[in-house]
Amino acid sequence: MRDKAGGNGVDRNFYVPLYIATLRGDWESARIFLLDHPEALTARITIDLGTLMPADALALPDKWGNTALHNAALAGITRTIKAPVRKNPALPYKLDNGGTTPLGISTLNANLEKKEMVWYLCSVTTKEETFTGASGAAILCDLTMAGFYDIALHLLHRYPHLATDHTRDDHAIGKTTVLHVMAAKPSAFPSGSRLGFFQRFIYSLFPRLYRLLWKAIDKLGMQYYTAAIAVLLLVKLCLVLTWFPFAVPGIKQVRDTKFTHIHSLELVKCILTQIQRMSYSQITTFLLIPNIMEKATTFGTIEIVTACVKCFPDLILFYMKGHRSIFHVAVEHRQEKIFNLIYGGDVRATGIFHYRDELGNTILHLAAKLAPSPQLNSVSGAALQMQRELQWFKEVEKIVRPSYKDWTNRKGKTAKVLLTEEHKDLVKEGEKWMKDTATSCMLVATLVATIVFAAAFTVPGGNDNARGIPIFLKYNSFKVFIVSDALALFSAATSVLMFLSILTSRYAEEDFLKSLPTKLIIGLAFLFFSIATMMIAFSAALSIILSENWAWASLPIALIACFPVTLFALLQLPLFVEIFYSTYGSGIFKKDSKYRLY
Structure with missing residues (x-):
């Protein structure tokens, strides 16, 4: 059928x-x-x-x-x-x-x-x-989740x-507003974006360059008494600005990032303008009941935290879930930018650090707990992760009352005991990372030391049999060879000793703060210097040997010799810079003039 x-x-x-x-x-x-x-x-x-x-x-x-x-x-x-x-x-x-x-x-x-x-x-x-109602709020929230901030701003x-407006009550997250969605998207704001030096330069040009172009066009139009020239130049320049980013994908990405930040900030501004029309009790309910402030603090969306506090200053004095303030949440989730707001906040904020949560934990206990995985993994290497954890604990320890150092929670644990218990696995991982790194680098340093030591007794051109001195002793190239060879040997030996001291360290918690990173910094620096001087010695030796008939070959050989040195620098420099900045840099705890409570 x-x-x-x-x-x-x-x-x-x-x-x-x-x-x-x-x-x-x-x-x-x-x-x-x-x-x-x-x-x-x-x-x-x-x-x-x-x-x-x-x-x-x-x-x-x-x-x-x-x-x-x-x-x-x-x-x-x-x-x-x-x-x-x-x-x-x-x-x-x-x-x-x-x-x-x-x-x-x-x-x-x-x-x-x-x-x-x-x-x-x-x-x-x-x-x-x-x-209207929940359906309209759902559309706006979905647009924001998708990253369509310009469309959301239009609506x-x-x-x-x-x-x-709130969405319908979801059993998992409850009622949601667009500000609640924005609080969980730090990448939509400048503080959540990581740009390189060149990217930051391009970022600063948009849309400032458009405004500068308009000013230039106005002046040209007045000078030549015709709008035709101004319009023509505007069209040409706008075409360059429009199509050039598409020709260079990296620039297009930076441009899109800049406009995303502009639209998201304007979106938050419009939302807060609407919130300010509400009564005091309505504002309190709107911002605290769905935990917008807690969510923004958890994700580190500092633009929303500062904007909300400027709109409603008493927010910093309210408790979040579990009898905690926004600063307790910032410490627990390792959001240093929000924690640093204390440096630019009012004196009332200092009293917040003395709150205790429902489990009897002080803010020092929260600093002693292991950081959440996303924040922990933002630092490369278990040793540097342990260093960052110790830096957090030491910084919070500075601002709490001295008695809090020995204060126990309801489980009878002090913050120091909790720190040891929570980080015992990370200490083991940090020890393994340090030893593996030191072993690999020490192997290279030993190889360099062996090569340059042997080269010192087998000099290019040989020695005078009668007097036992090198034949090319008076040559400038030989002087370069012998000096660079000696420097390579001394620096390689120093590097071996530093890596050896890492292997024989006790690996206590405190060692990860300064002692171990310092040894690794010195070891890597001398290892790089030894490789560089070894290649200089090699190039100088070849220059002496080939100086009679192939003098032209010295320059290309020297350039080729730069390749392994440059490769080593490119591979190891990021780690070296990160360790150095983490140990001796300005640190993550500092006042930032861009973000202030008031």
Whole structure:
């Protein structure tokens, strides 16, 4: 018996070519099929009763309540949604069985490839009732989760009430607002982005360069008394700014990052402007009940923390979950930028450090606990991770009352005891990392020392048999050889001794703070110097040997000799710089003028 689900007494399989053509976006094949079989426009061609419909039937839903626009929005193909909307402008306001519009469907699984489609649906969905209550808040939150801050800002300008609207109550996270979502996205703000030197320079040009161009254009227009020249220059310069980033992917990424930060900061500003219109009790409930401040502190989103405290200064005095302040949360999650706010805050903040949580832990106990994995893994190497943990403990120890050092929690443990218990595995890993690194480097240093020691007694050109002195003693190249060879030997021997002292260290907790890193810094520095001077000695020796007939070969040989030295520097310099900066740099605990509470 034939399957009548397709309609018109025709088996649904008959419409498979049409179905496949629509999925592929092959509209020419679909058009030819429909010319031969016009009844296919209203036939049920999919298992969920979907159809290809004329303009007056585009709003017909399938069994899930999805219209053609819902399905197109779910697929994320921009070109497939414009034609239905042009034929039936009411489609953007149709709801599926879950009460969701096509715009809401498009934001659920939004990504960069679907951004153009989301923009289009926002432009054709303009009725205010679509953006009221939980459904409007869900759309704004989904846009923010997807990183579409410019679209979210556009909607917030149109409908300011979305700033304080909540989504439906989710059993996992409860009601959510857009500020709650922003609090968990530190990468959307300048403090959460890590840019190199060149990237920071390019970052500073956008959009400042656009403003400078406009000023230049204005002056040129006044000078030549014509707007034509100004417009022409503006077009050319804007084309350069627009297309150059696409030609250089790294610059495009920096430009996109800058505009993301601009839009996210403006989004937070608009949200707080709306919050300030609320009463004192409403603000307290809005910011504390869904734990926006705690979440922002946990993720280190300092822009939201400072903006909220400036809007509502008493926030720093409120307890979070577990009878803790934002500074307790910052210490527990190792968010140094928020912890550093104490340096720029008011005197009331100093009293917060003396709070004890519901388990009797002081803020020093929280510093003694092992850091969460994301913050711990942001530092390379177990030894440096242990050093960072000790730095946190020492810094917090400076600001608490002296009695807190011996204060026990409800389990009867002092902060020092808790530090030892929590970090015993990390100490073992740090010891293994240090010994493995020292063993590998000591092997290289020993090899260098052996080579340059032997070279000192087998000098190029040999010795005078009568007097026993080198034949080329008066040559400048020989002087370079003998001096660099001696320096290579002395530095290699020093490096071996430093790495040996690392292998024989006791590996107590305190050793990871200064002693072990210092030895590693000295060892790596002398190892690099020994390799560099060894290659200089080798180049000088070849120069002496080839000076008679192949004098031209000295320069290329010297250049080639620079390759291993440069390679070693590129491979080991990042580790060396990180260890040096972590041990003797300005540190992570310092006042930052960019971020202040007031």
